[in-house]
Amino acid sequence: MSEQLLEAIVQLFAYIARLDGVSESERQKIYMMLQSHLNKEGALKYMRLFDFFCKLKLKEDSSELTEVAVLAAKLKGQLTQQQKLVLITQLAQLIYSNNIFSDDEAKALNTISTELKIDEEEVRSITHFVAAEKLQDFHSVNVLIIASSQKYLPATGPHLKIEGSIDGFVAVLYLKTIKPFFLRYMGKSTIFLNQMPLEPSKVDIVPTGSTLRSNRFKAIYYSDMLAYFRPDISESPIDFRAESVYYKFKKGRLGLRDICIHEKNGNMVGIMGASGSGKSTLFNVLNGNERPSSGRVLINGIDIHRERKRIEGVIGYVPQDDLLIEELTVSKNLYYAAKLCFSTYTEQEIHELVDKTLISLGLYEIRNQKVGDPLNKIVSGGQRKRMNIGLELLREPMVLFVDEPTSGLSSRDSENIMDLLKEIALRGKLVFVIIHQPSSDIFKMFDKLLILDTGGYPIYYGNPVESVPYFREAAKLIDKQTGSCMECGNVNAEQIFNIIETRIVDEYGRQTEERKISPRLWYEFANSKRILAAPLENMPKPRAILDIPNRLKQFALFTARDLKSKLANRQYMLINFLEAPLLAVLLAVLVRFVPSETFRSVIYSFQENVNIPAYIFIAVIVAIFMGLTVSAEEIIKDRKILKRESFLHLSKSSYLASKIILLFGLSAIQTLTFVIFGNAILGIHGMYISYWLVLFSASCFANLMGLNISASFNSAVTIYILIPILLIPQIMLSGVVVQFDQLNPFFGSKTRVPLIGDLMVSRWAYEAMMVNQFKNNAFEKQFYDLDKKIAQADYHTVYYIPRLETMLEYAYTNQHDTTAEKQEITDYYLKTLRNEINAQLDEFGREKFTVMENLYPGKLDSAAHLAVRDFFITIKRIHIGRHTKARDHREQMIREMTASPKKTDAYNRLKSEHTNDKISMLVLDNNDKIRILEHKGRLVQQIYPIYADPVPGYFFDFGTLFYAPTKHFAGTYFETLLFNVAIIWILTALLAVALYYDLLRKLLTVRDLFTSRLK
Secondary structure, eight states, X not given: OOHHHHHHHHHHHHHHHHTTOOOHHHHHHHHHHHXXXXXXXXXXXXXXXXXXXXXXXXXXXXXXXXXXXXXXXXXXXXXXHHHHHHHHHHHHHHHGGGSOOOHHHHHHXXXXXXXXXXXXXHHHHHHXXXXXXXXXXXXXXXXXXXXXXXXXXXXXXXXXXXXXXXXXXXXXXXXTTOSSEEEEEESSSOOEETTEEOOTTOEEEEOTTOEEEETTEEEEEHHHHHGGGSOOOTTSOOEEEEEEEEEEOTTSOEXXXXXXXXXXXXXXXXXXXXXXXXXXXXXXXXXXXXXXXXXXXXXXXXXTTTOGGGGTTXXXXXXXXXXXXXXXXXXXXXXXXXXTTXXXXXXXXXXXXXXHHHHHHTOGGGTTXXXXXXXXXXXXXXXXXXXXXXXXXXXXXXXXXXXXXXXXXXXXXXXXXXXXXXXXXXXXXXXXXXXXXXXXXXXXXXXXXXXXXXXXXXXXXXXXXXXXXXXXXXXXXXXXXXXXXXXXXXXXXXXXXXXXXXXXXXXXXXXXXXXXXXXXXXXXXXXXXXXOOOOOOSOOOOOOOOBOOOHHHXXXXXXXXXXXXXXXXXXXXXXXXXXXXXXXXXXXXXXXOXXXXXXXXXXXXXXXXXXXXXXXXXXXXXXXXXXXXXXXXXXXXXXXXXXXXXXXXXXXXXXXXXXXXXXXXXXXXXXXXXXXXXXXXXXXXXXHHHHHHXXXXXXXHHHHHHHHHHHHOSOHHHHHHHHHHHHHHHHHTSSSSSOGGGXXXXXXXXXXXXXXXXXXXXXXXXXXXXXXXXXXXXXXXXXXXXXXXXXXXXXXXXXXXXXXXXXHHHHHHXXXXXXXXXXXXXXXXXXXXXXXXXXXXXXXXXXXXXXXXXXXXXXXXXXXXXXXXXXXXXXXXXXXXHHHHHHHHHHHHHHHHTSSHHHHXXXXXXXXXXXXXXXXXXXXXXXXXXXXXXXXXXXXXXXXXXXXXXXXXXTTOOOOOTTOSEEEETTEEEEHHHHHHHHHHHHHHHHHHHHHTTHHHHHHHHHHHHHHHHO
């Protein structure tokens, strides 16, 4: 309080005293009041000032009442509501020091209260309280009578009978607009308020956290008095109990030991403890996030871990970290939280609820401001904390858990937050708060305090202010009953831990690491004083006002909320929408190859660009990369929000579906812009839809991959380290960088794409695009069937049948040779001949060949040998005929397409714009030295894979050569493009299942558990 303010108050007191003459009793009251706020020298100074104002002559046109009004008007903007009411109380005592309220004094008091904007009813309550002399004078709904004798206790109205005996009674006045009580002791016994003796009949202030005590009765706490003025909570009582709760970590260490708690709604309970003492673990057990190893947590007799459905909406949780969607405004954060809680509310009702909550939180003025992140603050830290609490207040949970609400806040913001939580408790809720190094005012706000020691030992459970004397007594310190400062009444909570962790001093006077009193001993001391509450029966089911929307509505709300937050983040949207076209332009410009030293003299030709396969491959990798990066943080950034919303039991499938739909939409736009820009620059015609379909599918697979790792790991840094690890196999095992037949033999295969390649989406995507680009472009699709017949005829006449003839001659010549090596080769060749002839008979008819039983060692006589040779010659003639017919047909088509110079130009332009020599070379595999491969008694075609339809080994066999034009599955052949895209979506669906059931996280948990046990 400033000197000018105090001087004005003294002057006000002087003018009030002058109204009926300044008496010695009035001077004495003024002096005592000054002494309670100032030292002796200051009190004397202002007493002299008081006397000066008492003797000061007023102007002729002025009066004491006029001056009083002027002074009150000056004071109203400089005093808090609490200070105003205290001033009115002191003025009332000053006026009533001669046991009478004169008319002028009453007018003066009313004038002051009017100027100070104080409610008339509260002024009336104060004056009646000050003037009361007899017990019946105190009877009021706002006055609590505390006494030991029944004769002082009223039949109706608030009263508290104390155990013990006192002479007289204590009257406590409650005013709704401020938290401190006003107290008068009407008796002669010695009673202490916060260690200061009460003066009989004098009005004293009872600040938050006060204690009324005497050696004649059990201490009465502030919370005991407050309980009689709380709103009626009988319609929704809460009985919260933790019964002998133990919690053991997965590695076997005990985190909590024998926790016993019994609380009712209307209280605020603080939980304190050193770092690592188990505060957060206890919170997670009490709010149902973790199941105790033994013991129970009950709400109205319902086990919260075994009967979670019965307490839906009863528990609320505000973690230490922000639960805000930073891109949305303050009101939109609360709006979507309300929509997820109350499905039957109209839009108007939702907005009214949000506005009401914002007003109660003091956030209405900033409702349209974007929240922002902690590094780019738009709303302050205290406002963010209030918003987090507001998200829970919307649905009014009966039990609220708040983890370190004052962490990182200024002392003023901390007090505001704790005031808000205290108000919530006073409205009939039960509030648990983890608190660290609270100020004295905050410390005294709690109704109960639970202190944990290292190892999860509960070492104190009781009134906060009593905790200091409790530990001083247990440690056998002097001044055992001193819990707060005698002069200022402050409680230093830090001294509790100084006592708890006092170290043993060695012979050199140095502190050792060993504590004087171990956690176990503190626990045993606390346990010896513990009194267990009797269980209550027939408690009603806890009330919850939740009305959760159905899954479809939840999906719509999750989608709208996520979409709005993304659209509000301009940087996020700009980067994601520009990333794809920029990469496409960069890639396409770099690979736009022109085969000439004089760049400007040659027109670009798609046909001659050797980099088109590289473009296709990098496009696939870019699609996977973009899909991973946009999804990798989607769930981990929502993890805290999901933890809070888990208490609402919202639909996990709706949440995940909203994420997937939005990511798929973003991937669709990204891949579309990539294809449009990249294909346009490189002159890829007619392939926009197919390219987009494949790249979009690959990106969606990556979206699900990113969501899985986002849901399974605890750090964004870890996730972004994983992205290269996930991409590298897609690059190396795509069949592009390293061919499948050149991999480590354990993983590779020479006859078909190996299993490890089938697991790579990059393989399916790249192959689909390459095959489709070759066979379905506007030029080749006219000739593909003919080219396929020509190629297959060429393969059979040039490579296949000559290889069979070579095998036949070797087997016929060496079948009687007893040399082991030759005999083994002969057996293998005859087996291969049988297998391949059987395959040919399936096509040409079995009546064409009748000497199959002779294709065994020792049975291949000259007649059989000649029959086999004739069969091969017949087959070769058939293929030569097919080759000639298809070639002639093709040449005829070309002659028709080039019948005139104009048509010739169109033909050449069509070929140049739609075919690519490098793609043709790769899918035809002309440069491979191995044109045909012997493998397990079969001949496998290696050349012309783009024309080689698969030969299935069983009904569901879909294995093929790389670049095969079709795929077989379940007796049916499918186009490679469609089949490969389907496979990508099947793999995507499997990842969606893994995401829903958290399979990756569970796998990592099992691995960690197994590893820890091995250690």
